[in-house]
Amino acid sequence: MSIGTHFSYAVTVFLMVAGLFIVIARGNLIKKLVGLAIFQTSVYLLYIVPGKLIGGTAPILDDRFKLYSNPLPHVLILTAIVVGVATLALGLALAVRIREAYDTIEEDDILARDVDDCGADRQGK
Amino acid sequence: MSIALHLPALQVVIPLVSAPLAVLVRRADAAFLIVTAASWAAFATAIALWLGTGDGATISYAIGNWQPPWGIEYRVDRLSSFVLLIVSGMAAITLPYSRTSIEREIPHEQHYLFYAMFALCLTGLLGITITGDAFNIFVFLEISSLSSYVLIALGRDRRALMASYQYLVMGTIGATFIVIGIGLLYLMTGTLNLADMAGRLAQVGGTRPVLAALAFLTVGISLKLALYPLHQWLANAYTYAPSAVSAFLAATATKVSIYVLIRFYYSVFGESLVFEKLPLPEIMLLLSLAAMFAASAVAIFQHDLKRLFAYSSVAQIGYITLGLSFDSVTGLTASIVHLFNHAVTKGALFLLIGGAVAAVGGATLSRLSGLARVMPLTSFGIVLGGLSLIGVPGTAGFISKWYLILAALEKGQWWLAIAIVASSLLAVAYVWRFVEVAYFREPSADLATRREAPLGLLVPAWILVSTTLYFGLETSVTVGSAANAAAMLLGIGK
Numbered sequence: 001m002s003i004g005t006h007f008s009y010a011v012t013v014f015l016m017v018a019g020l021f022i023v024i025a026r027g028n029l030i031k032k033l034v035g036l037a038i039f040q041t042s043v044y045l046l047y048i049v050p051g052k053l054i055g056g057t058a059p060i061l062d063d064r065f066k067l068y069s070n071p072l073p074h075v076l077i078l079t080a081i082v083v084g085v086a087t088l089a090l091g092l093a094l095a096v097r098i099r100e101a102y103d104t105i106e107e108d109d110i111l112a113r114d115v116d117d118c119g120a121d122r123q124g125k
Numbered sequence: 126m127s128i129a130l131h132l133p134a135l136q137v138v139i140p141l142v143s144a145p146l147a148v149l150v151r152r153a154d155a156a157f158l159i160v161t162a163a164s165w166a167a168f169a170t171a172i173a174l175w176l177g178t179g180d181g182a183t184i185s186y187a188i189g190n191w192q193p194p195w196g197i198e199y200r201v202d203r204l205s206s207f208v209l210l211i212v213s214g215m216a217a218i219t220l221p222y223s224r225t226s227i228e229r230e231i232p233h234e235q236h237y238l239f240y241a242m243f244a245l246c247l248t249g250l251l252g253i254t255i256t257g258d259a260f261n262i263f264v265f266l267e268i269s270s271l272s273s274y275v276l277i278a279l280g281r282d283r284r285a286l287m288a289s290y291q292y293l294v295m296g297t298i299g300a301t302f303i304v305i306g307i308g309l310l311y312l313m314t315g316t317l318n319l320a321d322m323a324g325r326l327a328q329v330g331g332t333r334p335v336l337a338a339l340a341f342l343t344v345g346i347s348l349k350l351a352l353y354p355l356h357q358w359l360a361n362a363y364t365y366a367p368s369a370v371s372a373f374l375a376a377t378a379t380k381v382s383i384y385v386l387i388r389f390y391y392s393v394f395g396e397s398l399v400f401e402k403l404p405l406p407e408i409m410l411l412l413s414l415a416a417m418f419a420a421s422a423v424a425i426f427q428h429d430l431k432r433l434f435a436y437s438s439v440a441q442i443g444y445i446t447l448g449l450s451f452d453s454v455t456g457l458t459a460s461i462v463h464l465f466n467h468a469v470t471k472g473a474l475f476l477l478i479g480g481a482v483a484a485v486g487g488a489t490l491s492r493l494s495g496l497a498r499v500m501p502l503t504s505f506g507i508v509l510g511g512l513s514l515i516g517v518p519g520t521a522g523f524i525s526k527w528y529l530i531l532a533a534l535e536k537g538q539w540w541l542a543i544a545i546v547a548s549s550l551l552a553v554a555y556v557w558r559f560v561e562v563a564y565f566r567e568p569s570a571d572l573a574t575r576r577e578a579p580l581g582l583l584v585p586a587w588i589l590v591s592t593t594l595y596f597g598l599e600t601s602v603t604v605g606s607a608a609n610a611a612a613m614l615l616g617i618g619k
Contacts, residue, residue: 016305023294032294040301047575073311076260080304083267086296090271094278094290101283114284119491122428 008049015042027107029098033091040084047073047080129173133186133199136170136209137252139163140216144244153236157224160240164216164247171251175606178206181613185257193257194318196220200257204461204610208254208384210467215376216247218585219472223369224235225581226479230367231279239279243373245272250381259307259317259393262385263300265355266349269381270296277366288361295358302345309338310393323393331402339399342389350382352446353416356439363435364488368479371431375438376472380464383445387460391614392448400452409450414544415444423549425558429482429486433555434474437514440548441467444529447545451532454611459528461607466513466521466596473589474510478502480578480586492559495568500577503564506590511556513593516549520597524604 015038022035051073059068095105102110128135143163143486147156177184178201186199201209220243231239249269253262278289311317313334314325314509344355351359359379363371390399401405417440424436445467448460480503481496482488497504513520526545533541577583596603 020298023298029290036294036297040297043301043304043308046305047311050312070315076317079260079264083264083271086271087267087293090274091293091297092291094274094286094293097278098286098290100281101286110287114287117282117284118428121487122491 008045012042012045012049013047015039029095029105029107030092032107033088033095036091037084039089040080040087044077044080047077128233132170132173132177133184133201133255136167136213137173137199137248138422139166139170140244140248140251144241144248145379147241147244148239153233153240156237156240157220160219160244161217161224163244164213164220167213167247167251168210168217171206171213173199175206175210177201178203181609186476194321197261198257198318198320199255200320201255202610203606203613204384204387205254206594207379207427207461207465207606207610209251211380211465212250212377214255215373215468215472216243218588219369219373219376219476222372222476222479222506222582222585223367226369226483227367229483230281233303234278236347239276239367242272242275242279245269245369246276246373250377252557253381254384254391257319257361259310259319259322261317263304263307266300266303266385269378270300270349273370273378276370276374276430277362279370280365284361285365288358288365292358292362295355299345299348299355302341306338306340306342306345309334309341313338319388323395326398328396335394335398335500336402339394339405343386343405345384346382346389348380350386350446351439353412353420353439353444355380356416356420356442359439360432360435363475364429364432364437365517368475368482371407372472372475372479375435375475376468379438379442380468383442383460383464385547387449387457387614391457396452396615402574406450406452409446413443413447413450416440417447417544417548418551421548421555424555425551427555428489428491430478430490430493430559431475433490433558434471434478436551437555438467439469440552441471441514444545445546447541448529448532451536453532453535454615455528455535456532457611457614458531458604458607459525462528462600462603463525463609465603466525466593467608469589469592469596470510470513470521473586473593474507474514476582476586476589477506477510480582481507483582484575484578485572490562492569492572493559494562494566495572496563498568499572499575502583506586507559507563508556509590510593511552511559513597515552515556518597521593521603523597524600528604 017029019035023032026032051070053067053069056067056069057065058071063116099105102113104110133156140163142159146159150156175300184201187193188197212507225237227236246269252265256262274289274293276406277292278286310322314322314330316322348355363375420436420439424433427433445460478488484500485492513522516522516526529545530542
C-alpha cells in the first residue's frame with residue numbers, strides 16, 4: 001500500500017484536512033467559507049473516484065462496451081454540489097450582512113463587539 | 126389507488142409545495158394561511174401514519190414506483206412515525222403563534238419569506254425522519270439546515286447574524302462528516318437503502334472503513350444534535366433567533382438528529398457493532414454526564430433567560446444520549462420518551478419566553494424582575510415548564526427521569542441514578558433563578574405598565590404546557606410508543 005496506488009485518496013484526505021484546517025485556523029469570515037468549500041469539495045472526490053474504472057464507460061447496453069463505471073456517485077455528487085453552492089451562497093450573504101452590521105468580517109473583532117453588546121444587555125439599558 | 130397509500134409521500138410533499146406557494150403569493154396573510162394549513166395537514170398525516178403503525182407494522186413507500194433498494198424508499202415504523210408526530214405537531218402549534226410573534230420581530234415585507242423558510246425547514250425535518258435512504262437523509266438535512274440558518278438570521282439583534290454564521294459553519298462541517306460516513310458505507314456495501322445496507326453490513330462488519338464510517342457519522346450527527354462539547358453553536362442560535370424559531374428548533378431540530386443517530390446505530394450498524402467493537406458506550410456515557418453537569422452549571426450563571434434555557438437544552442440532550450449509552454430496552458425507551466417530553470417542554474418554555482420578550486422587549490433577567498405581577502400566566506407557565514425540566518412528579522419530565530433511573534438500576538449502576546438526581550438539583554438552581562427574579566422582586570416602573578402577552582401567544586404556549594402536564598400523568602401514548610419502538614429497534618439488532 002503506497003501513496004502511488006492510493007494517489008486519489010491521498011489527494012482527497014489532503015484537501016479534507018486542509019479545508020477543515022482553514023475553517024478552524026482563519027478568523028476572516030470569507031476565508032473560513034473558502035476552507036469550508038474546499039472541505040466539501042474533497043468529499044466529491046471521495047465519492048467520484050471509486051466509481052470510475054479506467055477504460056469504463058457509462059452503462060450503455062451494447063456489445064461494444066464491456067466495462068462500466070458506476071454512474072450513481074456522479075448523480076449523488078451533482079446533488080451535493082448543488083447543496084455546496086447553496087451553502088456557500090448563504091454563507092457569503094451572511095458575511096455581507098455581518099459586514100453591514102459590524103463593519104468588519106474579522107471574527108475576533110466581531111466577538112469583541114458581541115461581548116460589549118452582552119455587557120450592555122446585562123445592565124438592562 | 127386510494128389516497129391513504131400515498132400518505133408517506135404526502136407527509137413531505139405538502140409542506141414542500143407550500144413553500145414556493147408562499148413565495149408566489151407574496152402576501153403575509155395568504156402565506157400564513159397556506160403554510161399553516163400545510164403544517165396541519167402534515168400533522169394529520171403524521172397521526173394517520175402513527176395509527177397505521179400501531180401493530181408494529183412498517184409502511185414502505187417506493188418514490189416514483191422505483192422499487193427499493195434501487196429507488197428511494199420512504200419507510201415509516203413505530204419510531205419514525207412517533208418523531209413525525211413530534212415535528213409536525215410542534216410546527217402546527219408554533220405557526221399560529223408565529224403570526225403574532227413575528228409582527229414585532231421581522232419587517233412586514235419579509236413575512237412571506239419567513240413562512241416559506243419555515244415550511245422548508247419543516248419539510249427537511251420530516252424528510253429526514255421518513256426517508257429510508259442514506260443519501261436522502263443528507264439532502265433533507267441540508268434543506269432543513271439551510272432554512273434554519275436563514276430563520277435564525279432573521280432575528281432582530283445583529284448577533285443573530287453571527288449566530289447564524291457560526292451555526293452554518295458548524296452545521297456544514299457536521300453534514301459533511303455525515304456525507305463522508307455515508308460515502309464510506311456506500312463504498313463498502315454498494316447500496317444506499319438503509320434496510321439493504323444493514324443486511325450487507327453483516328458481511329463486512331468490523332472492517333476499518335465501516336468503523337471509520339461509524340466514527341464520522343457519530344461525530345457529524347453529534348455536531349447536529351449538540352452533544353456536549355459540540356454544542357457551541359446552539360446557545361447563540363437559540364438566544365438570538367426570533368421567538369417562534371427558537372421554540373420550533375429547540376423542540377425539533379436536535380430531536381430529529383437524535384433520531385438519525387438512533388436509526389444508524391440500531392437499524393444500520395446494529396448494536397453488536399456499535400457497542401462492542403468501539404468504546405462508544407463509555408464515550409457516550411462520559412459526554413452525557415459532562416453535558417448533564419457542565420451545561421446545567423453554565424445555565425445557572427446566564428443573564429439571559431433564552432440563553433439559560435438553551436444551555437438547559439444541552440443538558441437535557443445529555444439525558445437522551447445517556448439513555449442510548451445503556452444499550453438496553455429501558456434505556457432506549459427512556460431516550461425516546463425524553464425526546465418527546467423535552468420537545469414539548471422546551472417548546473412550551475420558548476413560546477412563553479417569546480411572549481415575555483414581546484411585552485418586555487428582551488429576555489435578560491434584569492428586565493424580567495417582577496414579571497409575575499405583570500404577566501402571571503406567562504410566569505406560571507414558565508415555572509411549570511421548569512418543573513418538568515427538573516423532573517417533578519406530575520410533569521412529563523418526571524416520566525423520562527423515572528425510566529432513566531430504572532435503566533441505570535437495571536444495569537446495577539446505582540451511582541448513575543444518584544448522578545441523574547444530582548444533576549436535576551442543578552436544574553432546580555437555574556429554574557429558581559427565574560422564580561426568584563419573577564416572583565420575589567418588584568417590577569420596575571417601566572415593566573409595571575406592560576400587560577400580559579396577547580392571546581395569540583398565550584394559547585399555543587399553554588396548549589404545550591398542558592400537554593406537558595397531561596403526559597406527566599397519562600403515559601400510555603408516549604411510553605407505549607417508545608417501548609414499542611425500542612423493542613422493535615433492539616429486535617432488529619439482535
